[in-house]
Amino acid sequence: MATPLDNSSRLVFSPLHRLQWEESQRKYVILYPEGMVELNLPAAEILKLCDGTRTLDVIVVELEQTFETSGLRDDILEMIESALENGWIRILS
Secondary structure: OOOOOOOOOEEEEOOOOEEEEEOOOOEEEEEEOOEEEEOOHHHHHHHHOOEEEEEHHHHHHHHHHHOOOOOOHHHHHHHHHHHHHHOOEEEEO
């Protein structure tokens, strides 16, 4: 059974996937055995913070500080839920 996502969930990149800057593409990509996913900058910034030490709340606060804005929670949550569904990240229990 999957662990539910909540504000205190610590998120970590899946060991089956790798996030890296691809110079030839000039963007971040997710690499996995079956292929590659190109990311836009906001998605990459969210996923870079999924290092196993940060909670959902901390990720939101850090990104709102980085981009000097507020109200990003819904967009960040949407990206994280998509990444969880795709298996790019997982919730540490």
